[in-house]
Amino acid sequence: MADTNNFIRWVTITLSLPWFEIAGKMWKIGRKVMRGLANEGVYEVLDYESTLELHDRGGKKATFKKRKKVRYLQDNIIAYQDHGWGDGKILINYRTSRGKAVDRYRAGYKTYILLSLREVKNRGNIDEFNIAWDIRNGFLTEDGYWSTDITNQTRRIKINVIFPKSRPPSRLTIEENNRQRTHILNKDAQKRLPDGRWRVTWETNKPRLYEVYILRWIW
DSSP: OHHHHHHHHHHHHHHHSHHHHHHHHHHHHHHHHHHHHHTSOSEEEEEEEEEEEEOSTTSOEEEEEEEEEEEEOSSSEEEEEEEEOOSSEEEEEEEESSSEEEEEEEETTEEEEEEEEEEEEOTTOEEEEEEEEEEESOOOSSEEEEEEEOOSOBSEEEEEEEEOTTOOOSEEEEEETTTTEEEEOOGGGEEEOTTSOEEEEEEEESOOTTOEEEEEEEO
């Protein structure tokens, strides 16, 4: 009986010591860190710039180009997943500066393209992808839009839309879809190029993760 009482007393004292409480807190913190690392994704985006060009005033022909500079966050990466979306016929003449498209499938409103890197990338390696495709009959109405999904931690994004010289936009807004916020873009966002075309630009640093930024216009 005395041994039992001594054991109970020892357990009580042990549990009351500060180091035991500290160890418990450290264990909880460690779990949070590991969960964070597991959810950090394959890469982070250091810089992203996209350009949608409308080639004619009827919106029948367009080209989309994007440049994405990434830093890998995991080891042994051999593939990169791209995606496309939009009205009309999309992903025509798909081209990329890095990797080779080896598979394509549709999920919801997006079409995903799997690029084989043809080499192994490890944590800390930096890559740059220059990707483009053509669009047909995607912007036939007077109100148009282009959305940008933030699916990875991103440091900077820049979105450009180029309009034909004979049909500049008359109203421009940028929407934060998840936060349900709309911002009107002023004249400073619109610039006439030397050849007469009109370029609209919007950019921001550290965009919100999982936010969808939608640039809308009336033309």
